[in-house]
Amino acid sequence: MLLGRTANGLYWMNRYIERTENMARLIDAGLRIALTRSQDASEEWNSVLLSAGAASAFAAKHSDHTAENVADFLLRDMSNPSSAVAAIETARNNARMVRTALTRETWESINEAWMSLKRVLASPIDQRELPGVLDAIKRETALIRGSFYGTMLRNEIFDFAQLGTYVERADNTARILDVKYYVLLPSISWVGSSLDNYQWESILRSVAAHRSYRWVYEAEYKPTNIAEYLILNARMPRSLSFSYRFLAEHLKFLGEDYGARHPAQEIAERTYARLRGTEIKDIFETGLHEFLADFIKDNNRLGDQVAQDFGFY
Amino acid sequence: MVAFDEMLPAEAGLRRPYEAYDGWLKNQDPARLTEKMRDAERVFRKTGITFAVYGEQEASERLIPFDIVPRIISGNEWRRLTQGIEQRVQALNAFLDDIYHRQEILRAGRVPRELIAANEAFLPEMIGVRPPAGVYTHIIGVDIVRIAENEFYVLEDNARTPSGVSYMLENRETMLQLFPELFQRIKVHPVENYPQLLRQSLAAVRPNGVSGAPTIAVLTPGSFNSAYFEHAFLADQMGVQLVEGQDLRVADGHVAMRTTEGYKRIDVLYRRVDDAYLDPLTFRPDSSLGVPGIMDVYRAGNITIANAPGTGIADDKAIYSYMPEIIEFYTGRKPILGNIPTWRCSEPDSLKYVQEHLGELVVKEVHGSGGYGMLVGPAASKKEREEFSKKLAARPSNYIAQPTLSLSTCPILTEKGLAPRHVDLRPFVLVSDRIRIVPGGLTRVALKEGSLVVNSSQGGGTKDTWVLDD
Amino acid sequence: MRLKVSHRTEYSYDEPIRYGLQRLRLWPASGPAQTMLTWALHIEGAREEVRFLDQFGNDTRLLSIDGEPHTISVVAEGEVETNDTAGVSGPHRGFAPLWLFEHQTPLTAPGTAIRELAASVGNGRDLDRLHGLMALIQQRIAYVTGTTDSRTTAEEALVKGTGVCQDHSHAFAASARLLGFPARYVSGYLMMNDTVEQVASHAWAEAYVSDLGWVGFDAANGMSPDERYVRVAVGRDYREAMPIAGILIGQAQERLAVHITVEQ
The missing domain is CATH 2.60.40.2250 (Immunoglobulin-like)
Known part of the structure; x- marks a missing residue:
């Protein structure tokens, strides 16, 4: 038996852990471009903010899209609820609320991540130390994931937490793609253009896929391949298809446990079936932006439906 | 006055209960002990055993300092204490039953009626309620102080929602981790079965008519409460749900919790929410921590609330001064464990005495707790005493006074080696169809040299408490 | 009846x-x-x-x-x-002690107006004093609906000078307690003489008089309850007896x- 509030806490705990890590990856990708391109990087930083869903909140506080400002806002500004430091704190508060559902190791890894990141992000980050800070964030979230996978029983508790992970991840990947969908359109891209090359790399880098892409496609960056990789490849751990494969699976487990088929399971299975039954050229034909916008909306709806089906509130 | 040291009293030399420990300690490298002390702190911080301090913005989660020198009680001493404690908790429950029914003790004039009538802890909504097994206060913390070899006194009873038991358990756990060899050399009664005993105890007072294993839950005000760690810890150790008011509602004639599969009924609720917040339909309407209608379900006999609402009437500091009378009235015997002499400032003669002797007395608020709002006469400055005197004159019935007792000391490990510090003891008592007392308890220690205030919110720490199996 | x-x-x-x-x-x-x-x-x-x-x-x-x-x-x-018992509803019963009814509640907490009113009640036999109190309250609080609500205190109604049966009952209980009588609030029904339809349920107060027990006083109508009254619930005030x-x-x-x- 599991309290609805506990299921809710587990769901958001993992969403916020995922978000903490995503913030670090977004900054990482932005930083890479800023360091390797000679021209003004403010456009790139704006994309990063858009992907993080934080552009307008940022604009209310800062006027310059500099690495310092963006990193500060997305990593250590407590007034931004999605900043890494705020996200890890929310994750930890949720973990604290559901701690009886967690193994001691999982709780301790979250508590330690919170303590360590609070310390690392306590004062403004020296730009020279930014890569080290990003590494620390990724390392802490990896440690949480490690204890979580390594010690948690595969029961409803695990399922609800994982629903949070994959709803957040699908949202994040879809946003990254949507912010830059135009550089992936065939009409304005041509093979070998160095202009787009770095944009493409940046997309891949922000989902930690710039190396694995080559293992799969063994060739130069091609926009249709990139889109296919991040949307449809069910073996790429940050793709939409991968996320939905697991969302459908965890909802199926829950349905079996509870002896009931919930509307949320229908939604997840339908979305997964759509992703599996689609080819990337169909998506480009009907419009990449429209596809992603619909996906983000449906993904949010799935979150709401899960909350409703399982008594979160 | 020199305090009685429980390990090495002046003149008498090393006391027996500490002999084996002392033998081990002599062979320890001081540097290793200091290292162990740091290990202990790391363990506590990593596992998040913290408490919130009210009124502090920063560092709102703090550790209660832990000292690695155990406080040791012999088997014989413990047997005497438990007899006194059992007598006391029986009297407390009999008193509560009486106060919410015929009030014989008031009719007999042994306790003044005004003490009950003017007391906010008296809940009219409890009148006529007789909970299963006649138990009102199921979990009690009895604070005991020691003055000399054979002199123990009860400092106060905690009959509402006593806290600290998780520290008792974690302190032992930490000691077992740090010094496993010690427990092989010295036979110490275990305390770790407390959660199982608590569960058994709560199950035994399930509502009449519940057959089979009852559903038990722990009600917490939430994760921002100062004792949240303990609430979660106990729920976890008992294997029951930790619920908040927002999880609960009245459904099918019971209190039920919202689960991922719908509402499930609760039979016994171990609540750590104060009376006033328990039921917005009955008490404070603005409370979001409680369950509207739970008092109705309770009066209908469909849920056991532990501790029962309204038990605060038994642990009020003004009532405390009548405990010897209360014990005699209900048990027909003299108290085994003494009370500390107490002046009730509501009585003019006492008030006069207290005002004239502020420098020697400890003055406490009748309804206060946690060491707030009290005056330790000998330690206070002249100005503090003058200010307190005014407060006392304005609301005398709000205060009681006691002599400044020279609490016994136990050694703690400091940077300069062992040093004596004042201690008290809170054993935890479980009452249901029988009385269960885990051998041990929470030893609180005033870490500041000479200080008599052991409360964790005021710079106190804790120690593992050993009851020897001798 | x-x-x-x-x-x-x-x-x-x-x-x-x-x-x-x-x-x-x-x-x-x-x-x-x-x-x-x-x-x-x-x-x-x-x-x-x-x-x-x-x-x-x-x-x-x-x-x-x-x-x-x-x-x-x-x-x-x-x-x-x-049946008409001249307002007497009998000895005190139950575990709620009589002294509980000597205590004011937030709704009956007296202010200057209630204190003055209680002080103006003359000396004499208990019953006479209570009847005197009832008459005073009927005089001082005119029966006007819509000027008070369920949270209005006895003191507020008296100062305002208008109210409904709930306010009369609170004012009576508050004053009677000041005079040393245990007092309580009764909710119920009253059959008005000329009509079947009633605008509201009714309320009155009771005071405890040694030798007689609880005696009812309906200050809104200036009389003790008779056989036209049906009692439903009691409490120290409206909040505890509300339907x-x-x-x-x-x-x-x-x-x-x-x-x-x-x-x-």
């Missing part, structure tokens, strides 16, 4: 309710001044969760409301045989309609 009572309360809401509770004290008990012959509660749109006797011995029921129904109705009806008390979760707006008939 055989009285037939019907008390219908209807709540309607402009949207579904997430969750709500209603606590009913609508079940009269037999006693020295009345015998309950038949009584029934008809509830629609809500379900009865539990029933119990509260600390004053009132038969109390808790209803829950969940989701769809936009209308809840509670009908309490039945027949009660009453229906509820709590609602959600944004819904509530509309209340009450229809009461008392006839012979």
Whole structure:
């Protein structure tokens, strides 16, 4: 038996852990471009903010899209609820609320991540130390994931937490793609253009896929391949298809446990079936932006439906 | 006055209960002990055993300092204490039953009626309620102080929602981790079965008519409460749900919790929410921590609330001064464990005495707790005493006074080696169809040299408490 | 006298309710001044969760409301045989000690006005003093509906000089307590002489007089209850004796309609 509030806490705990890590990856990708391109990087930083869903909140506080400002806002500004430091704190508060559902190791890894990141992000980050800070964030979230996978029983508790992970991840990947969908359109891209090359790399880098892409496609960056990789490849751990494969699976487990088929399971299975039954050229034909916008909306709806089906509130 | 040291009293030399420990300690490298002390702190911080301090913005989660020198009680001493404690908790429950029914003790004039009538802890909504097994206060913390070899006194009873038991358990756990060899050399009664005993105890007072294993839950005000760690810890150790008011509602004639599969009924609720917040339909309407209608379900006999609402009437500091009378009235015997002499400032003669002797007395608020709002006469400055005197004159019935007792000391490990510090003891008592007392308890220690205030919110720490199996 | 009572309360809401509770004290008990012959509660749109006797011995029921129904109705009806005891309702019963009724509640907490009123009651026999008090309150608080509400205190009503039976009863209980009498609040029904339809349920106060026990005083009408009165619940004030008390979760707006008939 599991309290609805506990299921809710587990769901958001993992969403916020995922978000903490995503913030670090977004900054990482932005930083890479800023360091390797000679021209003004403010456009790139704006994309990063858009992907993080934080552009307008940022604009209310800062006027310059500099690495310092963006990193500060997305990593250590407590007034931004999605900043890494705020996200890890929310994750930890949720973990604290559901701690009886967690193994001691999982709780301790979250508590330690919170303590360590609070310390690392306590004062403004020296730009020279930014890569080290990003590494620390990724390392802490990896440690949480490690204890979580390594010690948690595969029961409803695990399922609800994982629903949070994959709803957040699908949202994040879809946003990254949507912010830059135009550089992936065939009409304005041509093979070998160095202009787009770095944009493409940046997309891949922000989902930690710039190396694995080559293992799969063994060739130069091609926009249709990139889109296919991040949307449809069910073996790429940050793709939409991968996320939905697991969302459908965890909802199926829950349905079996509870002896009931919930509307949320229908939604997840339908979305997964759509992703599996689609080819990337169909998506480009009907419009990449429209596809992603619909996906983000449906993904949010799935979150709401899960909350409703399982008594979160 | 020199305090009685429980390990090495002046003149008498090393006391027996500490002999084996002392033998081990002599062979320890001081540097290793200091290292162990740091290990202990790391363990506590990593596992998040913290408490919130009210009124502090920063560092709102703090550790209660832990000292690695155990406080040791012999088997014989413990047997005497438990007899006194059992007598006391029986009297407390009999008193509560009486106060919410015929009030014989008031009719007999042994306790003044005004003490009950003017007391906010008296809940009219409890009148006529007789909970299963006649138990009102199921979990009690009895604070005991020691003055000399054979002199123990009860400092106060905690009959509402006593806290600290998780520290008792974690302190032992930490000691077992740090010094496993010690427990092989010295036979110490275990305390770790407390959660199982608590569960058994709560199950035994399930509502009449519940057959089979009852559903038990722990009600917490939430994760921002100062004792949240303990609430979660106990729920976890008992294997029951930790619920908040927002999880609960009245459904099918019971209190039920919202689960991922719908509402499930609760039979016994171990609540750590104060009376006033328990039921917005009955008490404070603005409370979001409680369950509207739970008092109705309770009066209908469909849920056991532990501790029962309204038990605060038994642990009020003004009532405390009548405990010897209360014990005699209900048990027909003299108290085994003494009370500390107490002046009730509501009585003019006492008030006069207290005002004239502020420098020697400890003055406490009748309804206060946690060491707030009290005056330790000998330690206070002249100005503090003058200010307190005014407060006392304005609301005398709000205060009681006691002599400044020279609490016994136990050694703690400091940077300069062992040093004596004042201690008290809170054993935890479980009452249901029988009385269960885990051998041990929470030893609180005033870490500041000479200080008599052991409360964790005021710079106190804790120690593992050993009851020897001798 | 055989009285037939019907008390219908209807709540309607402009949207579904997430969750709500209603606590009913609508079940009269037999006693020295009345015998309950038949009584029934008809509830629609809500379900009865539990029933119990509260600390004053009132038969109390808790209803829950969940989701769809936009209308809840509670009908309490039945027949009660009453007799005229000149307001005397008998000795004190139950575990609630008499001294409890010596204490003021937030609704009866006296201010200057109540204190002055109580002080102006002359000396004499207990009953005479209480009748004097009743007359004073009837004089000082004119019966005007709509000027006070369920949260109005005795002091506020007296200062205002207007109110309804609830305010008269609070003012009486507050003053009687100041004079040293245990006092309580009674909710029930009154059959007005010329009509079957009643505008509201009724309330009066009782004071405890040694040798007689509880004696009723209806300051709104300036008389002690007779056989036209049906008592339903008692408490130290309105809040403890109120016929229906509820709590609602959600944004819904509530509309209340009450229809009461008392006839012979």
